[in-house]
Amino acid sequence: xxxxxxxxxxxxxxxxxxxALAGFTALSLGTVREDRLPAAVLTSQQHFAExxxxxxxxxxxxxxxDLDRAAALFSTGKPxxxxxxxxxxxxxxxxxxxxxxxxIGSGRLLxxxxxxxxxxxxxxxxxxxEGGLAPRMVKLANGETRLLTLALLSWKxxxxxxxxxxxxxxFPGISLGNFRAIAVVGSDGTVLSNDGIxxxxxxxxxxxRADVKRDTKxxxxxxxxxxxxxxxNPLTAKEPGSGGFLGVSGSLMGGEWGGERAAAGYARLAxxxxxxxxxxxxxxxxxxxxxxxxxxxxxxxxxxxxxxLAGALLLVGALVVALLVGTVQRPLIALFLESRRLTxxxxxxxxxxxxxGEAARIGTALERLRGQLLDDADPAAxxxxxxxxxxxxxxxxxxxxxxxxxxxPLGLLVNRAGEDVVVPQQLVSDQRERTDTLNDRIRRAxxxxxADLLSVASLMGDDTSPQHMTTVLERTAREHLRYAxxxxxxxxxxxxxxxxxxxxxxxxxGPRKEPIALHDGGKEPVIVATAPIPGQGxxxxxxxxxxxxxxxxxxxxxxxxxxxxDSQHRIIxxxxxxxxxxxxxxxxxxxxxxxxxxxxxMSPRPGSILYRSGGDHVIAAAAPxxxxxxxxxxxWTVVSWQSARGLAIHEYSLQNRTVxxxxxxxxxxAACLGWLQIIVVAPLRELARRAEALADGDRRTVLxxxxxDEVGAVTRSLEIIRQQLQQRQQQRKQAGGxxxxxxxxx
Numbered sequence: 001x002x003x004x005x006x007x008x009x010x011x012x013x014x015x016x017x018x019x020a021l022a023g024f025t026a027l028s029l030g031t032v033r034e035d036r037l038p039a040a041v042l043t044s045q046q047h048f049a050e051x052x053x054x055x056x057x058x059x060x061x062x063x064x065x066d067l068d069r070a071a072a073l074f075s076t077g078k079p080x081x082x083x084x085x086x087x088x089x090x091x092x093x094x095x096x097x098x099x100x101x102x103x104i105g106s107g108r109l110l111x112x113x114x115x116x117x118x119x120x121x122x123x124x125x126x127x128x129x130e131g132g133l134a135p136r137m138v139k140l141a142n143g144e145t146r147l148l149t150l151a152l153l154s155w156k157x158x159x160x161x162x163x164x165x166x167x168x169x170x171f172p173g174i175s176l177g178n179f180r181a182i183a184v185v186g187s188d189g190t191v192l193s194n195d196g197i198x199x200x201x202x203x204x205x206x207x208x209r210a211d212v213k214r215d216t217k218x219x220x221x222x223x224x225x226x227x228x229x230x231x232x233n234p235l236t237a238k239e240p241g242s243g244g245f246l247g248v249s250g251s252l253m254g255g256e257w258g259g260e261r262a263a264a265g266y267a268r269l270a271x272x273x274x275x276x277x278x279x280x281x282x283x284x285x286x287x288x289x290x291x292x293x294x295x296x297x298x299x300x301x302x303x304x305x306x307x308x309l310a311g312a313l314l315l316v317g318a319l320v321v322a323l324l325v326g327t328v329q330r331p332l333i334a335l336f337l338e339s340r341r342l343t344x345x346x347x348x349x350x351x352x353x354x355x356x357g358e359a360a361r362i363g364t365a366l367e368r369l370r371g372q373l374l375d376d377a378d379p380a381a382x383x384x385x386x387x388x389x390x391x392x393x394x395x396x397x398x399x400x401x402x403x404x405x406x407x408x409p410l411g412l413l414v415n416r417a418g419e420d421v422v423v424p425q426q427l428v429s430d431q432r433e434r435t436d437t438l439n440d441r442i443r444r445a446x447x448x449x450x451a452d453l454l455s456v457a458s459l460m461g462d463d464t465s466p467q468h469m470t471t472v473l474e475r476t477a478r479e480h481l482r483y484a485x486x487x488x489x490x491x492x493x494x495x496x497x498x499x500x501x502x503x504x505x506x507x508x509x510g511p512r513k514e515p516i517a518l519h520d521g522g523k524e525p526v527i528v529a530t531a532p533i534p535g536q537g538x539x540x541x542x543x544x545x546x547x548x549x550x551x552x553x554x555x556x557x558x559x560x561x562x563x564x565x566d567s568q569h570r571i572i573x574x575x576x577x578x579x580x581x582x583x584x585x586x587x588x589x590x591x592x593x594x595x596x597x598x599x600x601x602m603s604p605r606p607g608s609i610l611y612r613s614g615g616d617h618v619i620a621a622a623a624p625x626x627x628x629x630x631x632x633x634x635x636w637t638v639v640s641w642q643s644a645r646g647l648a649i650h651e652y653s654l655q656n657r658t659v660x661x662x663x664x665x666x667x668x669x670a671a672c673l674g675w676l677q678i679i680v681v682a683p684l685r686e687l688a689r690r691a692e693a694l695a696d697g698d699r700r701t702v703l704x705x706x707x708x709d710e711v712g713a714v715t716r717s718l719e720i721i722r723q724q725l726q727q728r729q730q731q732r733k734q735a736g737g738x739x740x741x742x743x744x745x746x
Contacts, residue, residue, distance in 0.1 A: 173440030491538030560642020
């Protein structure tokens with residue numbers, strides 16, 4: 001018999017799988033205790049740390065690129081005085097705490113702005129080596145950490161100079177909300193900088209000082225643990241909920257205090273593409289975000305429900321297996337034995353005919369064939385009127401109905417999450433803060449793009465040729481992929497130089513007066529940044545942003561659907577498919593956008609809500625553009641929303657496990673019963689038809705077995721019987737045609 005064929009394997013596999021499913025049901029649906037800190041909260045902290053890592057990596061890499069590009073632009077023109085270099089850089093970028101120009105050969109300080117830089121930490125003799133100009137971290141005398149960024153200023157017949165800029169390891173535009181702390185951690189677990197925890201001297205009461213001391217200690221503990229865990233390979237250290245973040249990330253749970261428990265997320269700085277490192281990732285920094293979360297009171301789940309469902313499955317499974325064994329397996333094995341007995345020539349005992357189905361039809365045919373082998377029955381005379389019986393196919397349908405009677409209620413009725421679902425308030429707050437952080441990242445990206453154009457425009461004068469303009473624009477386009485097109489327009493709208501694709505805005509007009517504007521006259525939004533060239537009478541450098549660049553900034557795991565809308569609630573960018581300039585088409589989201597645009601104090605504030613829509617709880621947040629820069633007048637708002645059903649909340653998790661148990665039961669039944677139908681029932685029905693035809697006198701049709709199993713064995717036996725009957729029929733014909741002896745001959 002075949003190992004995978006026959007009647008026994010599918011019934012055995014069905015029995016084992018139903019037992020395993022019953023155990024899974026009892027264990028997964030009978031969880032006695034719910035975690036007092038939902039897994040969704042921990043996952044949210046992980047995503048928060050990932051946002052911080054993305055923002056910090058982008059900020060550090062942008063600083064390195066900006067300084068390198070500024071130095072390269074200065075080096076392509078005539079020699080510029082060190083003080084003029086720092087003044088121009090300072091007027092365009094306000095991101096560095098201090099800048100300086102040093103003569104490399106002599107080490108003499110030529111110019112400086114801002115805070116004093118620890119120039120002695122730079123080994124000028126190794127600048128020409130590999131990694132000599134890479135950014136480096138240094139610690140100041142007051143204990144603070146600074147990141148030094150280096151670039152070369154080179155002119156012909158001039159001593160080579162080193163441009164140095166220092167920046168703090170602070171997070172640009174991270175919205176912390178209330179009671180949250182975030183820190184930058186070195187590879188050894190040392191906290192290099194942190195925000196959110198006040199200094200002890202800044203609080204007033206002893207209780208507040210105790211809280212500060214406890215939070216500081218907890219943050220340091222998280223930092224040590226996170227530094228160890230982030231040393232793993234990202235491909236082997238991915239945790240559930242990590243989403244599309246390319247680096248190592250995860251969550252941690254700390255101590256309990258006053259009904260609250262410390263929860264943290266960590267993420268190591270990772271490149272924008274898999275396997276691609278950057279200047280920031282080489283620093284081996286990790287971001288840790290910590291918050292104290294109020295715990296839910298301990299709640300218990302009814303373990304009896306899981307046991308009852310598992311017991312019901314055992315009863316249904318036992319009934320199904322008993323039906324299959326009693327009405328299919330045993331009769332088929334009996335037919336197999338009876339058919340072999342007949343082929344061996346044992347014809348004295350009548351065939352034991354099963355009660356019903358195809359087995360009864362085959363047994364009846366075998367009994368008729370036994371009589372024909374004994375020469376006491378005529379095939380034509382032995383035909384009887386056969387009664388219509390319930391076959392094996394109907395039995396399989398009955399077994400399927402029994403299994404569905406257990407599976408369907410699990411998917412539709414049992415453990416359904418209703419209106420009493422408890423969505424932690426921390427998730428609503430995290431949605432608001434993360435949306436606000438994303439809003440700031442988009443605003444800063446637009447501001448940085450316009451600042452780049454200002455830097456380019458500041459190096460163009462009356463004597464700058466169109467060819468030189470084109471060279472500068474092409475270099476800028478290569479270094480910054482955010483631009484779809486770069487060009488220089490004079491006051492009449494004439495394009496003097498161009499790099500990238502053709503302009504998408506209206507031609508024949510002069511440069512726009514707004515630093516950043518939205519052109520909505522085409523099929524897709526075009527964001528135009530303009531930087532006037534000093535002293536050129538209306539000539540300006542214009543850059544058009546790629547809309548895909550804006551969409552790429554919106555890809556944040558754990559935030560759901562994200563849209564950037566203008567003041568008319570038209571969609572400008574999205575993290576999923578959308579139609580440009582279409583409306584939000586949701587009254588609640590429209591109201592949320594309008595509410596977040598209202599000024600609270602000096603400026604608007606981000607807002608978040610939890611509402612029900614179509615039976616689901618939805619968490620939504622909106623954050624308007626707030627802050628300085630050229631993008632502020634755009635009056636845009638970032639909106640995000642997601643269904644709580646997809647979060648690791650106890651009620652939804654229990655419902656999902658219940659539905660999973662029902663689907664598994666359906667899959668087990670469909671697979672095993674389908675296996676039986678294909679391997680056993682279909683060949684058995686065909687065999688019954690062939691056996692009856694053989695008993696009715698069909699001696700010419702050869703019977704071929706489909707599979708090497710019980711049905712195939714009965715088929716082979718019937719084929720042997722057919723050959724025996726055919727041989728006897730030929731012998732009778734030969735005996736009937738032989739001439740008799742002449743009468744009277746002695």
